[in-house]
Amino acid sequence: MHKSMYIIFLLIVAGISCKNDDPTAPRLDYDSEIVVFGLFMITEKENVQQKTIRLEQSYKVTDPLPQSQKERAIKDAVVFVETNDKRIQFEYLFDSTYLDKAGTLKLVPGELYKLDITLTNGHKITSEFIMPDRPKILRPNASAPAAAYQPLTVSWEEARFAHRYEIAIDDDFGEFQLATFSASDHEELYPFLFATPNEYTLKVASLDQNYYDYLRSRSNRDPISHINGAIGVFGAIAYDKERFLALVQ
Amino acid sequence: MIKKIFYILIFSPLVLLARNEGSISGFVRDFTNGESMPWVNVMISDTDWGAATNNAGYYIIQHVPPGEYTLIFSMMGYEKRQQQVRVAVNEAVKVDVTLNPAVIELEGVVKTAERERFEREVEISTNTLTAKQLSTMPMLAEADVFRTLQLLPGVVSRSDFSSQLYVRGGSPDENLVLLDGVAVYNPFHLLGLFSTFNTDAIKEVEFMTGGFPAEYGGRLSSVLSITNNEGNSKEFEGRANISMLSAKATLQGPFPHGSYLISARRTYFDQIFKGTRYDFPYYFYDFQGKINFNLGDNHRLTLSGFYGDDKLNYDLESDEEEEEFTVGIDWLWGNRTTALKWRWLIHPNLYSEVLLTRSNFTLDLDLDIVSTNVAALNVENGIVDRTIKADFNYFGIVDHGIKFGASQSWLDFKYAFGINGSQLFNYQAKPALVAAYAQDQWQLSNLTAVRAGARVEHYSIGAYTTFSPRVGFKHRLYDNFALKGSFGLYHQFMTTAASDNQNFSFVDLWFPLAEQYQPLNAVHYVAGFEWWLPADLIFTGEFYYKTMDNLLEINEYGDFANADDDFIVGDGHATGCELLLKRSTGRINGWIGYTFAFTQRQVNSIIFYPRHDRRHNLNLVMNCELGKGWNLGFVFTYGTGMPYTPVLGKYVRYSWNYHRNEVVDEIYNRLGSKNSQRYPTYHRMDLSIRKRWRIWGLENYPYVQIINAYNRKNVFLYFWDHDANPSQFITVPMFPFLPTIGMEINF
Numbered sequence: 001m002h003k004s005m006y007i008i009f010l011l012i013v014a015g016i017s018c019k020n021d022d023p024t025a026p027r028l029d030y031d032s033e034i035v036v037f038g039l040f041m042i043t044e045k046e047n048v049q050q051k052t053i054r055l056e057q058s059y060k061v062t063d064p065l066p067q068s069q070k071e072r073a074i075k076d077a078v079v080f081v082e083t084n085d086k087r088i089q090f091e092y093l094f095d096s097t098y099l100d101k102a103g104t105l106k107l108v109p110g111e112l113y114k115l116d117i118t119l120t121n122g123h124k125i126t127s128e129f130i131m132p133d134r135p136k137i138l139r140p141n142a143s144a145p146a147a148a149y150q151p152l153t154v155s156w157e158e159a160r161f162a163h164r165y166e167i168a169i170d171d172d173f174g175e176f177q178l179a180t181f182s183a184s185d186h187e188e189l190y191p192f193l194f195a196t197p198n199e200y201t202l203k204v205a206s207l208d209q210n211y212y213d214y215l216r217s218r219s220n221r222d223p224i225s226h227i228n229g230a231i232g233v234f235g236a237i238a239y240d241k242e243r244f245l246a247l248v249q
Numbered sequence: 250m251i252k253k254i255f256y257i258l259i260f261s262p263l264v265l266l267a268r269n270e271g272s273i274s275g276f277v278r279d280f281t282n283g284e285s286m287p288w289v290n291v292m293i294s295d296t297d298w299g300a301a302t303n304n305a306g307y308y309i310i311q312h313v314p315p316g317e318y319t320l321i322f323s324m325m326g327y328e329k330r331q332q333q334v335r336v337a338v339n340e341a342v343k344v345d346v347t348l349n350p351a352v353i354e355l356e357g358v359v360k361t362a363e364r365e366r367f368e369r370e371v372e373i374s375t376n377t378l379t380a381k382q383l384s385t386m387p388m389l390a391e392a393d394v395f396r397t398l399q400l401l402p403g404v405v406s407r408s409d410f411s412s413q414l415y416v417r418g419g420s421p422d423e424n425l426v427l428l429d430g431v432a433v434y435n436p437f438h439l440l441g442l443f444s445t446f447n448t449d450a451i452k453e454v455e456f457m458t459g460g461f462p463a464e465y466g467g468r469l470s471s472v473l474s475i476t477n478n479e480g481n482s483k484e485f486e487g488r489a490n491i492s493m494l495s496a497k498a499t500l501q502g503p504f505p506h507g508s509y510l511i512s513a514r515r516t517y518f519d520q521i522f523k524g525t526r527y528d529f530p531y532y533f534y535d536f537q538g539k540i541n542f543n544l545g546d547n548h549r550l551t552l553s554g555f556y557g558d559d560k561l562n563y564d565l566e567s568d569e570e571e572e573e574f575t576v577g578i579d580w581l582w583g584n585r586t587t588a589l590k591w592r593w594l595i596h597p598n599l600y601s602e603v604l605l606t607r608s609n610f611t612l613d614l615d616l617d618i619v620s621t622n623v624a625a626l627n628v629e630n631g632i633v634d635r636t637i638k639a640d641f642n643y644f645g646i647v648d649h650g651i652k653f654g655a656s657q658s659w660l661d662f663k664y665a666f667g668i669n670g671s672q673l674f675n676y677q678a679k680p681a682l683v684a685a686y687a688q689d690q691w692q693l694s695n696l697t698a699v700r701a702g703a704r705v706e707h708y709s710i711g712a713y714t715t716f717s718p719r720v721g722f723k724h725r726l727y728d729n730f731a732l733k734g735s736f737g738l739y740h741q742f743m744t745t746a747a748s749d750n751q752n753f754s755f756v757d758l759w760f761p762l763a764e765q766y767q768p769l770n771a772v773h774y775v776a777g778f779e780w781w782l783p784a785d786l787i788f789t790g791e792f793y794y795k796t797m798d799n800l801l802e803i804n805e806y807g808d809f810a811n812a813d814d815d816f817i818v819g820d821g822h823a824t825g826c827e828l829l830l831k832r833s834t835g836r837i838n839g840w841i842g843y844t845f846a847f848t849q850r851q852v853n854s855i856i857f858y859p860r861h862d863r864r865h866n867l868n869l870v871m872n873c874e875l876g877k878g879w880n881l882g883f884v885f886t887y888g889t890g891m892p893y894t895p896v897l898g899k900y901v902r903y904s905w906n907y908h909r910n911e912v913v914d915e916i917y918n919r920l921g922s923k924n925s926q927r928y929p930t931y932h933r934m935d936l937s938i939r940k941r942w943r944i945w946g947l948e949n950y951p952y953v954q955i956i957n958a959y960n961r962k963n964v965f966l967y968f969w970d971h972d973a974n975p976s977q978f979i980t981v982p983m984f985p986f987l988p989t990i991g992m993e994i995n996f
């Protein structure tokens with residue numbers, strides 16, 4: 001090759017290598033969004049129901065994140081939940097939480113619940129779900145103890161309108177905790193191999209699709225959203241609870 | 250009867266066209282070690298009749314009228330050899346010769362192998378690298394085939410930490426990697442940092458980045474064919490090499506009626522620190538062997554094998570007092586290939602190779618979790634590919650080089666997961682892949698040649714049958730300037746479980762296509778030129794357009810309860826222009842490669858640039874023999890930053906916690922459009938210096954390699970640490986300034 005080519009090589013290399021900047025954070029354009037956390041829940045006791053809607057805003061990644069819910073809250077929205085021709089207003093109470101103050105909204109499995117939020121600037125947020133039924137845990141239970149240090153089979157009666165199930169087991173001391181999903185009416189839980197002889201609480205929850213998809217969305221991926229005009233969730237769970245003993249066999 | 254029909258079919262054209270003429274054929278080998286010599290120019294003196302040797306060193310000159318002739322064998326780097334030969338009526342004369350390496354290289358007088366290929370072959374998007382080019386290139390710790398290939402036009406590497414190849418917009422699983430004709434599925438060591446192949450055993454690397462002919466199939470983007478040395482059939486020869494990564498040794502020598510080669514490599518950090526508090530829990534090794542038997546003049550058997558494993562053995566202990574546990578990790582993964590090749594010169598006009606191969610990738614992960622109890626988890630993944638393949642080269646028709654063949658592969662994929670001896674999950678699939686092809690390279694005139702062929706493949710799962718026509722041409726406008734082009738359809742029947750969002754792939758998990766997925770397919774359109782400049786400089790330019798359909802990507806949102814949504818189907822296209830100025834001979838050699846490329850993918854209606862889309866890519870590769878045994882290697886890479894998905898915002902994400910009976914929160918990222926931003930421009934300079942030293946009659950090559958000589962802070966990835974408030978922007982860099990040393994000894 002000609003000498004001139006080597007000189008061109010070296011000039012290119014020298015020119016590029018002189019520019020050795022430290023990389024800096026890229027320029028980010030981001031407008032704050034509304035974040036909804038609306039979770040309606042039927043607990044193990046049919047008459048104990050929770051209906052919470054939280055409204056907050058998101059922040060540019062470079063901005064400080066206010067530590068208190070109150071500072072992140074959107075307080076002046078008009079929030080309605082509609083079901084079965086009833087339209088019930090949720091009022092702002094504290095932090096970022098809106099509640100059905102009068103407690104007139106009843107959660108009934110199989111019914112459709114519609115969310116309708118209007119912000120002061122006219123922005124509308126809507127979503128809906130069908131309330132799933134509560135699963136009934138079959139095993140283990142108080143009269144059918146489990147074996148410690150062995151895989152545990154949990155079974156339940158399928159619930160109507162349940163999209164998926166979530167199973168959670170813990171002891172009372174926070175030393176053993178386990179949570180997993182299922183699409184079946186039973187699950188064999190191998191981590192129970194590490195469960196010591198003890199008393200445990202088992203919860204099996206039926207999830208509607210909105211909440212299940214919300215749970216399986218991860219931080220570094222776009223959320224699977226079933227909500228219009230905001231990010232977050234408007235969904236439901238209904239769970240059953242059993243206490244059982246794990247014994248050495 | 251069948252034999253009779255076979256001979257009639259094969260030899261009838263010869264009878265028709267014989268016209269009382271004879272032929273001259275034979276094998277050309279290196280005098281010093283007996284290795285076959287491809288691309289040797291064989292000419293009959295004072296005539297235009299000639300041929301070039303093929304990969305096995307075989308040549309044939311047909312239609313030679315009876316008479317006495319002088320055959321001239323020549324190749325750059327070897328002494329020219331003349332051989333008198335007498336051809337009688339209808340006589341097939343066999344002339345096997347050996348060539349001596351030349352003391353002085355006659356540049357410009359004798360043709361190089363590349364020049365032979367330029368004049369005789371319709372080759373599109375093909376690059377070859379020799380063992381010498383591989384060994385003199387500055388690389389991390391030691392020479393590496395894949396990292397050298399990353400410097401060629403059309404090839405992109407996503408990071409310094411990976412030796413995977415992204416070819417013309419394709420994914421790494423779209424590359425067919427062949428070691429002596431055997432498909433290798435996970436050709437990596439150290440979680441992808443190094444490729445599996447020990448360069449000391451390699452004779453030649455051929456890399457086809459597009460428009461490859463009908464004899465190759467099963468992948469969409471490229472073919473990498475690595476040929477190992479056959480072994481020195483003349484005398485015993487050895488080489489040892491110690492680098493900061495590994496120690497390796499290669500031995501070769503004569504064997505009754507043949508030759509052998511064995512080459513082994515192993516990392517040694519685990520041995521050095523054994524028994525100390527800095528116990529190193531990882532090593533890899535590989536072993537390659539090859540034995541050749543010459544069974545008479547026309548038969549040759551070659552048995553070859555490759556065995557390589559990575560092994561990690563590590564005990565992880567929790568440092569939290571309330572949750573005491575240890576996890577014993579015993580992880581072994583590796584490749585084993587075995588091949589038996591039978592080369593049979595059925596007739597001077599019909600050359601055949603039959604290959605029986607077995608390729609096996611195994612991953613075996615054992616986790617022993619010890620806490621209040623003991624749980625032994627076992628994960629197994631394996632692929633076994635058993636293939637029988639027959640290839641034939643027929644030279645019986647003047648101006649035609651006909652190739653045809655067939656293969657059948659029996660594949661066995663396994664994924665298993667078990668705890669304490671109980672198998673919880675066991676997936677097995679055993680598809681079969683049958684293929685047949687035929688192609689002809691037709692020399693239309695002295696200046697124009699066309700290569701046309703087709704490949705038919707049948708895949709048993711879903712009973713898919715595909716037809717893949719392939720066409721290429723080369724037309725020499727002038728003696729030193731040729732136009733070329735190709736078109737081809739390509740199909741693929743397996744994929745890896747990979748996603749564009751992954752920053753790093755530790756190991757590729759291969760899956761056969763399930764019935765619900767159509768075979769992946771691609772169409773290649775390539776047009777270009779080759780221009781021979783003075784001083785054996787070759788300047789090539791290629792423009793390509795490639796469409797890719799039915800591409801599969803792991804579904805990161807896949808619902809575990811739905812077996813049919815493991816993959817999402819997408820498509821894409823890639824287009825670009827590649828320029829390469831290359832010189833393979835002389836004291837200063839190397840190449841300048843530049844690529845301007847666009848790659849786009851569409852998945853779930855989102856159109857995006859995948860993370861291997863690099864707009865500009867420039868590589869300067871130079872090897873200088875400075876005299877007195879000194880050798881300088883230089884590599885400079887410049888490339889547009891790779892795309893990534895930016896984090897724009899953050900929010901508090903609530904969920905219900907059944908254990909605590911309350912709503913819990915964590916900070917989640919809010920992402921921008923997929924791959925809508927790019928990392929800063931990538932550039933890096935690597936250097937190597939080698940010195941030849943003779944000590945006690947042994948040739949020694951101590952060397953120093955410097956990676957990232959000016960310590961450019963290239964970006965591997967960005968993330969935001971939300972533990973700080975405001976969130977802290979973190980940059981993970983690629984290789985820093987990294988000097989390594991090593992020593993090679995030849996005996």
